Amino acid sequence: MNTVYLNGQFLPEAQALISPLDRGFTYGDGVYEVIRAYNGKPFLQDEHFGRLADCCAKMRIGAYLTPLHEVPARLLEANGLTGDALIYLQITRGTAPRSHVFPPPETHPTIFGLAWQFTPNPAWAQGMITILEPDVRWSRCDIKVTSLIPNSFSAQRAKELGAHEGLFVRDGVVQEATLSNFFAVSGGEVRTAPLSNYILPGITRAVVLDLCREHGIPFRETPVFATELHQAEEAFLTSTVYDVAPIKSVEGRALPAEHPVTDRIVSLFREVVRRECR
């Protein structure tokens, strides 16, 4: 049975019990992180913990994160995960009588961790089939909250239409996708929505922008409008789960089959992974 982490303990999944009054259950009141491991080694763990700390601060969840830094490696070890894996960490506001107002400050957050073996879908590297979705999410998409209902609806609709991902469009702008950041390439320039309260500051997004900076690939953080997509030479998605994945089509309209800029970024990204997780 899987070994999981719950509130300071590593224990079999069946023994990891939480109260139904946990605010994660009653309110979806929590934040989470997903960390990728390659060769049994967590990738960009410090960056993920940095974002987790920011999200806890924005949510006014007072969790002490330092002791958690050993959790990913220990979960990998306890579960014999020596190859590619994903690690999930979730922190909720804790267990408290149901009330909209925050529980008393002495309430302990609930902290949960899980790891599992992960094999990327080979179809992703061939090109993502995407659809456009109205972005009906709240206006704090910069916080990685566990309440993912609009993302879940959009991901489900994409699946039912035979697509891999839904692109969230707000005020005409392609902000990001249901579980990844969105990039387009136009006139040789890589473009992605600027950081704002409407997108998650993706860890993979930041690595890709750093790679563009370092290797002289022109880029701009600027809104990409859905109406501009037909002019895009290339488009791609970035996330912990996808790495960097080319987009093959948007709403049934194919993008050019050749995508040299995306290919270059994919290979530069792989080098970073190799360097970090040898």
Ligand code: PMP
């Ligand atoms: N946007 C959303 C809505 C996401 O859920 C994710 C996945 N965490 C991303 C972007 C990509 O972020 P990252 O590269 O940190 O996985």
